Amino acid sequence: xxxxxxxxxxxxxxxxxxxxxxxxxxxxxxxxxxxxxxxxxxxxxxxxxxxxxxxxxxxxxxxxxxxxxxxxxxxxxxxxxxxxxxxxxxxxxxxxxxxxxxxxxxxxxxxxxxxxxxxxxxxxxxxxxxxxxxxxxxxxxxxxxxxxxxxxxxxxxxxxxxxxxxxxxxxxxxxxxxxxxxxxxxxxxxxxxxxxxxxxxxxxxxxxxxxxxxxxxxxxxxxxxxxxxxxxxxxxxxxxxxxxxxxxxxx
Amino acid sequence: xxxxxxxxxxxxxxxxxxxxxxxxxxxxxxxxxxxxxxxxxxxxxxxxxxxxxxxxxxxxxxxxxxxxxxxxxxxxxxxxxxxxxxxxxxxxxxxxxxxxxxxxxxxxxxxxxxxxxxxxxxxxxxxxxxxxxxxxxxxxxxxxxxxxxxxxxxxxxxxxxxxxxxxxxxxxxxxxxxxxxxxxxxxxxxxxxxxxxxxxxxxxxxxxxxxxxxxxxxxxxxxxxxxxxxxxxxxxxxxxxxxxxxxxxxx
DNA sequence: TATAAAATGTTATAATAAGTTAGATTTGTG
DNA sequence: CACAAATCTAACTTATTATAACATTTTATA
Numbered sequence: 294x295x296x297x298x299x300x301x302x303x304x305x306x307x308x309x310x311x312x313x314x315x316x317x318x319x320x321x322x323x324x325x326x327x328x329x330x331x332x333x334x335x336x337x338x339x340x341x342x343x344x345x346x347x348x349x350x351x352x353x354x355x356x357x358x359x360x361x362x363x364x365x366x367x368x369x370x371x372x373x374x375x376x377x378x379x380x381x382x383x384x385x386x387x388x389x390x391x392x393x394x395x396x397x398x399x400x401x402x403x404x405x406x407x408x409x410x411x412x413x414x415x416x417x418x419x420x421x422x423x424x425x426x427x428x429x430x431x432x433x434x435x436x437x438x439x440x441x442x443x444x445x446x447x448x449x450x451x452x453x454x455x456x457x458x459x460x461x462x463x464x465x466x467x468x469x470x471x472x473x474x475x476x477x478x479x480x481x482x483x484x485x486x487x488x489x490x491x492x493x494x495x496x497x498x499x500x501x502x503x504x505x506x507x508x509x510x511x512x513x514x515x516x517x518x519x520x521x522x523x524x525x526x527x528x529x530x531x532x533x534x535x536x537x538x539x540x541x542x543x544x
Numbered sequence: 545x546x547x548x549x550x551x552x553x554x555x556x557x558x559x560x561x562x563x564x565x566x567x568x569x570x571x572x573x574x575x576x577x578x579x580x581x582x583x584x585x586x587x588x589x590x591x592x593x594x595x596x597x598x599x600x601x602x603x604x605x606x607x608x609x610x611x612x613x614x615x616x617x618x619x620x621x622x623x624x625x626x627x628x629x630x631x632x633x634x635x636x637x638x639x640x641x642x643x644x645x646x647x648x649x650x651x652x653x654x655x656x657x658x659x660x661x662x663x664x665x666x667x668x669x670x671x672x673x674x675x676x677x678x679x680x681x682x683x684x685x686x687x688x689x690x691x692x693x694x695x696x697x698x699x700x701x702x703x704x705x706x707x708x709x710x711x712x713x714x715x716x717x718x719x720x721x722x723x724x725x726x727x728x729x730x731x732x733x734x735x736x737x738x739x740x741x742x743x744x745x746x747x748x749x750x751x752x753x754x755x756x757x758x759x760x761x762x763x764x765x766x767x768x769x770x771x772x773x774x775x776x777x778x779x780x781x782x783x784x785x786x787x788x789x790x791x792x793x794x795x
Numbered sequence: 796t797a798t799a800a801a802a803t804g805t806t807a808t809a810a811t812a813a814g815t816t817a818g819a820t821t822t823g824t825g
Numbered sequence: 826c827a828c829a830a831a832t833c834t835a836a837c838t839t840a841t842t843a844t845a846a847c848a849t850t851t852t853a854t855a
Contacts, residue, residue, distance in 0.1 A: 330833075330834085344833095346831090346832065347831085347832070
């Protein structure tokens with residue numbers, strides 16, 4: 294049945310354009326890394342893909358199905374993947390997990406295992422990514438789509454999210470500074486994040502260091518409102534201090 | 545004896561598309577593995593299937609009861625594109641349009657112009673497709689995702705859709721018959737479609753002719769409830785008559 | 796019922812795929 | 826530039842699946 298797997302693999306890469314090997318091992322978790330290597334060799338031989346260190350890129354109709362959104366994804370890809378790897382440990386069977394909209398949460402969505410837990414999200418693209426697996430339940434809020442980051446927000450989003458219970462919420466921000474806290478660019482999105490913070494037992498902020506010392510119009514929370522903050526590396530001492538004081542665990 | 549089993553085997557493979565040998569030995573547990581091997585040899589000789597290591601794949605139309613989403617997409621692609629071309633004329637600037645979840649509505653979503661109108665949908669993949677344009681406003685309902693056809697449904701979906709106003713709704717069905725009307729496979733999805741019919745000024749059913757004379761568990765409306773029906777070609781006289789009597793315009 | 800022919804089962808062996816490990820290569824970082 | 830970490834490659838081992846040869850059972854028919 295390896296040809297079936299290779300077909301699936303090819304299709305997956307075709308849809309994504311670029312994939313990482315890590316991602317592939319979580320999606321094709323029934324075979325070993327080496328098998329995936331060999332499958333990629335085969336597909337490359339076949340002229341369908343080009344292998345690149347850490348992953349592969351599709352050759353052919355150029356990302357016909359991909360939103361332009363994906364382009365930004367390349368930026369800080371490494372950092373986001375590192376963050377996602379740390380974050381994925383917080384996901385357990387039976388729990389209910391919220392994914393904020395963003396490229397970092399998308400990186401996380403790619404790594405989540407095919408176990409049974411509930412995923413709630415405000416991002417249609419994340420919902421579709423999670424839905425590739427068979428076991429998780431996928432729910433999303435309604436609302437109006439903001440193209441710049443593929444978020445749903447608005448009153449219907451709020452009404453829906455008001456009703457759900459969340460064990461772990463993975464949030465992202467567009468900017469963070471000690472003065473302004475965690476900020477984003479749209480009021481309606483700040484409202485959604487704010488509501489999630491109220492509803493979630495555990496709040497985990499995923500933030501690559503490029504967000505540091507940036508401040509956008511709307512603050513949706515401060516350090517005191519979150520439980521964990523996951524970055525790709527060390528934070529400046531001042532920030533780390535403030536986090537410790539606010540009871541935030543840094544990972 | 546063996547021809548009966550081979551018929552059953554062929555049918556089984558046809559429904560599944562791809563099967564593994566393990567699967568077959570559990571289903572046809574009254575015969576040995578070797579017999580199944582020989583049956584597969586026979587069916588391959590006959591041109592019905594292709595053997596592959598560990599299993600076999602069916603050749604020809606896959607007549608599954610509930611074909612997986614990806615497979616269905618390829619099926620009748622031509623028909624769906626023809627339907628979409630006829631349907632796109634109903635979309636005008638300034639109006640608010642609902643897209644049901646399905647491969648036909650996805651084909652339509654690919655054809656819509658980059659004008660300013662509002663799109664509401666219950667399908668995240670359609671939302672993303674429309675969002676590739678810059679001018680339309682994209683909204684979607686919340687709910688829980690059904691992987692087989694990428695629909696959102698459930699109470700949050702209903703609550704959100706209750707509030708919207710729709711000029712034109714493009715609906716699809718999984719089956720249609722004169723006795724059963726328009727049917728689909730999930731009650732919660734029937735609820736959504738039903739609500740849309742109540743809320744929409746104009747209801748347009750997109751249906752390729754493969755849906756004719758199929759009946760699924762849940763009827764969500766009849767001919768009298770819709771305004772237009774768009775198919776890829778002529779319908780049988782009886783159906784056309786019934787449509788005319790119900791005031792449905794066929795395109 | 797006896798017998799030949801066909802179908803099925805059994806077993807052994809070959810072919811292929813997948814897993815494992817160790818070592819080579821590349822990349823990032825101070 | 827040198828070191829450590831990550832990634833890739835290649836060789837070898839194990840497991841799975843396919844094939845072939847032969848034995849047994851079933852079926853059809855005189």
